[in-house]
Structures are given as structure tokens and as C-alpha cells.
Amino acid sequence: MEDDKIVTKELTLSYGERVVLKNINLRIRRNKITAIIGPSGCGKSSLLRCLNRLIDLTPEAKVSGQVFLDGKDIYAEDVDVTDIRRRVGMVFQKPNPFPKSIYDNIAYGLRIKGVKSKSTISEVVERTLRDTGLWDEVKERLHASAMELSGGQQQRLCIARALAVEPEVILMDEPCSALDPASTFKIEELMMRLKKQYTIVIVTHNMQQAARVSDVTGFLYLGRLIEFGETKRIFTNPKEHLTEDYISGRFG
């Protein structure tokens, strides 16, 4: 469908003998926020990693099935993995700024691509810092170490760093779980702003966050996609028993 940015077809992931994801079929819609919820350890993070082929870094992982980005399977033979990862960016659960300056963190992705022009880089640094609401807080100290920032600021920096390479999709793996409520609020606001330009997939164990922020929600349980649909409907009128039980807190 025209509207689908990412489509997975019978996506299955196993670590050796253990099957972690079973025949996942989902459609991530363009310019929407899709939330993946479910109890811990049921494969949510692994699912995200399959979407930008970061799963390749785990040697024991075996992926079968297909993942289509704009209609092309990212697991096909002739695919340039680094290009996929540039187009599908990721923000990790624990903020991981590099121990470089704020400026160099954001410049990293650009320099990797071969961008040398200082003016281009400075422009991108300012733009992404403004987009993530960090500009006013750090404009006086761009060359200070990123490690001096607070947790919430570091996470927003990581988002800015991901935005610098102009991705099309942003994958967020429980981006707020290590942050305080004030920072969480700022980042949720940021996500709502970002979806106008980007497609966002967020994994979260916080159901209220999923309900607040997302347009579409998928419930993942023990490696199976139990239910997938419009957030409003999932939370008010779930089709599956399991979904209803999870949402009403009968297990977690």
C-alpha cells in the first residue's frame, strides 16, 4: 500500500534454538507513530533491530522472512546495509552519546558520509539541535563534552545525532525509560513534532505513553504479534482476550 513505509512479511527471528519472533506481519504507516507494547523480554527490542539490520551485529541471530522499506526487501542480497541504517535511524534505551563534544557527536554521522564542509556541518548541528529543543540550552557550549549533559539532554542529543543524517524512519527503543518525567514529557512532545516529517516506531513498556503518543499500536506477546491496529481502538475495544488482559494490567 502507498501509505506503508515498512512492511514485514513472516518475519521470524531466532537465537540459536530459541525462537524470539514468530511470523511477524506488520505495516508501519508513513508519518505516523507506531507503538509496540508488550511485557518485557518478549522480543520488542529485537523486532526494532530487525528493522534496521542492527540485528546483524548479533552473531547467533538468524532472521528469516522479509522486511520491505518502501517496497524493497532490506534483507535482499544486493542491499547496502549502511544505507539502510542511515535511512532507518535508531535511538537506544540508555542514552549513548559518544565521549566527544556536542558538536562532534552530531557531526559524526555527516563526517562518516564524507561531508567535510564546516559550514554544512555547523548548519546541520544548529538545525537538529533546534528541532530537538536543545539549541537554547547548549548553544553557548557546543564544544563542551556531551558527557556533561543531563540524561534527558543526552537522549535529545542522541535524537539530534540521528536526525543529522536525514533518516526517513526513527526507531526508538524505550527512549524514556531511563529518564525523569520532565524529560519524558519533552521527548514525547518532540515525537509529536517529528512525526510530521518522519515515520516513528517506538517500543515502550509504558502503556500510558503508548496511548498518549501513538497513532497505531501493536501488542507483542511471547514473540507473536497478537493484535495490531489504531491506538484508540486497541485501548478501548481490543479484539483479543490477551490484549485486553495486558492492557487492563492483569499481567505485565
Add this chain to the structure above:
Amino acid sequence: MNLKKCKGMLGFGALRLCAVISVLILGVIIFDIAFKGAGVISWEFLTDYPREGMTKGGIFPAIVGTVFVTFITALFSIPLGVCAAIYLSEYTREGKVVRLIRAAIRNLAGVPSIVYGLFGVVLFMRGLGFGASVLSSGLTLGLLTLPWIITTSEEALKAVPKSFREGAMALGATKWQTIRTNVLPYAFPGILTGAILGLSRAAGETAPLLFTGVAFYIPKLPTSPFDQFMALPYHLYILSTQHHATELVKPIAYGTALVLLAVVLAMNLLAIILRYRARKKLKM
């Protein structure tokens, strides 16, 4: 209650005693050598050639020889060792082959240095035809130092958090780009320290030099890697045991020992300083 506290203090005291004894031993060695050798040290001693059958003069060619051979050791073992460490740390996945390689490296580290010397004779002197030379000795020492460099470099690389690699690759960096720009720079202090310490040990080795190129007396300095050379550890050995007038040259022997010790301690100190400064710079 009091008994427990007493036991604790006794235990702590015993451990502290062990530490003090270790430092004391080092202190005794340094003091003994410094005391007996300092009298000989002078600018002439360091820059003059040995004269009158080693009973007078200096040890300049031995100093130059040691520096020269250590330099060749560095050229051979550091690039090779660091690259091997990068391969083992970043490009292999756990399995039978990797375990075999690691076991081989560990075993290499335990091979006696004289055996390395003999191996050097066979491979470098005769096999590759380099003959008795700085090159043969340097390469032999290089083999000796290689396992150390590989192990310490690998440790330094493994100490870099996985999140650095993941973060870089998530931005579209290739594996080598990630290693070059986001792993190696942070492993560098550890690699550098390991290299300098490894070289400082190589500088003091005698056995690998014995048959591969060192000589007791050469009237001129080595000008090419294929020349023979003099070296401080070997010079010390000959003066102390093989010389026809060992009692007479004892002060010179101690002086040589002092210079050798100074070289090794200086390199260790350099390693510590460089590591401290590199770490400070990276905290940024």
C-alpha cells in the same frame, strides 16, 4: 567485638606488609645498583667507546645498539600485534578456531626467551639469510614481544563499551569506519601503554640476542640493520662473568646495570605519563 577488630587489623597489617616487602625489594635493587654504579656515571661514560679491554671508557655503542634493536622490535611487533588484536577483538566470533588462536598466543607468551633465540637463529639468521645482525635480533625480540602486545591491545579494545560501536553503526558507519573513528581512539591509551611496557621488557632481554647478532666488542656503530651490534644486557653479562678481570671492571658493570635500569624505568614512566594524559584528553 574487640577480637574481631583485632583479627581484621592483623589481616590488613599482613597484606600491607606484603605490599611493603615488594616495594622494599625494588628499592633494595635500585639502591644497590645506584650506589655501586653511580660513581662511574659521567657524560664520558655515556658517550665514549670502551677502551683498553673494557676496563676504561664508556658504553656508548651498547646504548646505541639497545636503542637500535628495540626500535626494530617495535617496528615489527607493534603494527602486527595491534592488527592481530583488532582482528581478534572486532572481526571474529567465538568458536573453535578463535579459541585455538587464543590458546596459541597464550602459549607463545610462555615460551622461554632462549628458545626464541634459537628459533631466531633458524628462521632469521639462516632461513631468511639475515645472518648475525640487528635485524635478526630485532625480529627475534619482536616475536617475543608479540604475544604481549596482542594481549594488552585486545584488552584495551574490549574495554571500549559496546554502545560506542552500536551507536556508530546505527548512524550508517561501516565496521571499519566504526573501529577507526569510534573504537581505536578510545583504546589508544591502553594500546600505547601495553606497547611501551612490552618494549621496555624487550630492551632488557639477553637470551634472544645471544646467537642472533649481539657481540661483545665492535669498534664501530651499527650503520645498517645487517650489522652486528652491542647491547646493554649482554655487555653487563660479559663484564660480570666472562671478562678476564671481572673484579676490575665491576664498577663499569654496575654502571651498565644502572644505565639499563634507568632506560627501563624511564620507558615505564613515559608509559604512565602518556596514558594519564591520553585518558585526560579522552574524558572530554
